[in-house]
Amino acid sequence: MKKLILTIASMMLSLGAMSQQVSFLVGTYTQKDSKGVYKVTLEQETGHLFVDGVIIKAQNPSYVAYSKNRKYLGVLNESEEGTVSLYKVLDGQYHLVNRQHTKGSYPCHISFDGSNNVYVANYGSGNVSVFKIEDKKLSEIKQTIKYDKTGPNTGRQEASHAHFSNFVKHSKTLYTVDLGGDEVHAYHMAKDGLQEKFSFQITPGGGPRHLVDNGGHIYVLEELTSKVAVYNKEGNTPQLVQEISMLPEGFTDANTGAAIKMSKDKKFLYATNRGDNSIVIFKVLQDGQLEVIGHESVRGDSPRDFSFSPKQNYIVVANQESDNITLFKRNKETGLLEFVGEAEISMPVNIVF
Numbered sequence: 001m002k003k004l005i006l007t008i009a010s011m012m013l014s015l016g017a018m019s020q021q022v023s024f025l026v027g028t029y030t031q032k033d034s035k036g037v038y039k040v041t042l043e044q045e046t047g048h049l050f051v052d053g054v055i056i057k058a059q060n061p062s063y064v065a066y067s068k069n070r071k072y073l074g075v076l077n078e079s080e081e082g083t084v085s086l087y088k089v090l091d092g093q094y095h096l097v098n099r100q101h102t103k104g105s106y107p108c109h110i111s112f113d114g115s116n117n118v119y120v121a122n123y124g125s126g127n128v129s130v131f132k133i134e135d136k137k138l139s140e141i142k143q144t145i146k147y148d149k150t151g152p153n154t155g156r157q158e159a160s161h162a163h164f165s166n167f168v169k170h171s172k173t174l175y176t177v178d179l180g181g182d183e184v185h186a187y188h189m190a191k192d193g194l195q196e197k198f199s200f201q202i203t204p205g206g207g208p209r210h211l212v213d214n215g216g217h218i219y220v221l222e223e224l225t226s227k228v229a230v231y232n233k234e235g236n237t238p239q240l241v242q243e244i245s246m247l248p249e250g251f252t253d254a255n256t257g258a259a260i261k262m263s264k265d266k267k268f269l270y271a272t273n274r275g276d277n278s279i280v281i282f283k284v285l286q287d288g289q290l291e292v293i294g295h296e297s298v299r300g301d302s303p304r305d306f307s308f309s310p311k312q313n314y315i316v317v318a319n320q321e322s323d324n325i326t327l328f329k330r331n332k333e334t335g336l337l338e339f340v341g342e343a344e345i346s347m348p349v350n351i352v353f
Contacts, residue, residue, distance in 0.1 A: 020045045022310055025055070026318065026325060027064045027350030029078070033323075034346035037061045037075060037094075042309060042316070042327070047340035049327055056087065056094050062349045063305075067112045068169075072097075072133060074110050074118055082107035084120055084131065086138040098137045102129045103144060104162075109210075111166045111174075117142075117189060119165040119174055126160030128176050130194060143193040149181025152205045153224055156180070163223075168213045173197065177208040177220070184208055184220060184238075200237055202229055212262045212269065217241075217288040221260040221271055228260065228271060228282070230289055242289045246271050246280045259305045264312055268335035272303040272317065279306065279317065279328075281335050296337040299326045307351035314340070318348035325351070 023041045028034040037056040040049055062078040066089075073087040073094055082102040087094040104122025107129075111119050116133035130143040151157030161179040168175060174187045174194060182202050187194040202208050207224030218231040218238050226246045231238035246257055255275030262269045262284070269282040269290060277298050282290040300319025307316055308330070315328045315337060323346045328337040 022353065023052070024307065024309075024316065024351055024353040025064055025073075026345055026348045027062050027075075027305075027352070028345065029060050029062060029320070029347040029349060030058075031060075032346045034348075037064060038345055038348075040316075040325070040343065040345075042314065044309070044311075044314070047314070047327060047329065049325070049341055049343040051343050051345060058085065063108060063110050064350060064352055065110045065112060066352065067116060067133065068114045072112075072116075074112065074138075076102075076107045076110050076120065078106050078108060080105045080124065082120075082122055082124075084110065084118070084129075084138065086118075086133065088136075100131060100138050100140060103127075103141055104129055108162075109164050109166065113167040113174070113189065114169065115189070117167075119167060119176075121162040121165035121176060123161050123163055123179075126162050126178065126180060128162050128165050145176070145185075145194065147178040147181055147183070149178060149183060151180055151182045151207070153207065156207060156224060157182070157205070163209050164211065166210075170215060171213055173213065175211055175213065175218075177211065179207045179209060179223060182206055182208065184211065184218070198237055200231070203227075203240075203243065209257060210260050212260055214262055214266050214284075214288075219260060219262070219269060219290075221246075221257045223257045226255045226257045226273060226275075228257075228269070228290060232288065244282070244290050244292070246273055247276055248278070248295045251276050258303060261306065261308065263308070263332075263335070265332075270306070270315070272298070272306055274302045274304075277301055277303060277319075279303070279315070279337065281337065283335060293334075294336055296328065296339070299339055299342060300324050304348070305350045307353055310353055316351045318345075318351050320347050320349055323347060 039052040105124030109121040118131040147160035206222035209223035230242040258272040301322035
């Protein structure tokens with residue numbers, strides 16, 4: 001009996017330790033030492049990061065996304081002849097199902113909706129590709145939406161550049177952005193494909209990259225001006241109510257914005273600066289506008305994506321040029337961040353829990 005009790009106690013301790021561990025995936029560029037998509041384990045009690053190794057070998061798998069039921073993983077291969085690969089997730093292993101061409105160049109963002117539609121933004125060619133999981137594999141392209149605009153920044157806005165294709169569950173909306181044409185588009189999925197709900201022009205030269213929809217407002221990250229633009233969703237077309245800098249006062253060097261995310265409680269908004277190499281922390285005010293409450297150094301160079309841990313008590317940042325990911329403890333009451341540790345991964349781009 002004593003031996004049985006000790007065995008049960010040991011099992012309970014093991015289960016408790018496992019519950020403190022969460023894993024995430026890191027999409028990368030493979031120009032240097034990276035071999036593909038990496039798996040990393042976060043020990044939440046201690047804040048230690050353990051790089052488990054490559055789980056998918058691929059060329060430039062910059063962005064990845066799980067299907068809503070987490071049975072599949074979509075992986076982009078960011079190249080001139082872009083492809084998207086579908087993997088079946090089974091017992092912690094990733095099994096290639098099939099691969100399709102995106103009919104666009106340099107795909108840079110991917111998402112799924114609840115009906116297994118797959119949306120891909122192709123930066124180089126300025127188009128959005130729509131696929132669907134059918135018969136347990138990725139279909140050929142169902143629809144393509146092509147943008148054809150330019151903007152005042154001749155170095156980056158010489159043509160349309162689709163940079164985001166994210167499905168937002170609570171509003172049943174697919175948002176896309178055209179960095180080259182300074183436009184945001186919103187679609188709903190009808191029987192015959194995507195239909196536009198609305199679109200709007202942002203401040204010329206802003207270069208929209210990513211955005212957040214919290215229900216009442218849309219927060220657009222302007223990559224080229226390093227600002228966040230806040231739009232009120234009341235009425236048929238969102239209206240601009242605020243533009244606020246992502247940079248600390250007095251910073252005058254070159255900078256571009258990258259990723260933007262909001263906490264689940266909708267109280268805090270975060271965005272990454274490439275140049276200042278920081279995360280800006282905004283407090284979301286009662287009227288939906290933003291107030292800067294801090295900047296936290298990312299302890300790296302050129303922060304691309306970042307992600308909240310499932311309980312949102314940590315944030316992980318991918319620093320592309322310094323070949324490291326950095327971990328921050330997040331205070332849910334104040335929104336502020338505290339550096340905890342880091343791990344080496346070559347050219348990390350995307351973090352997905």
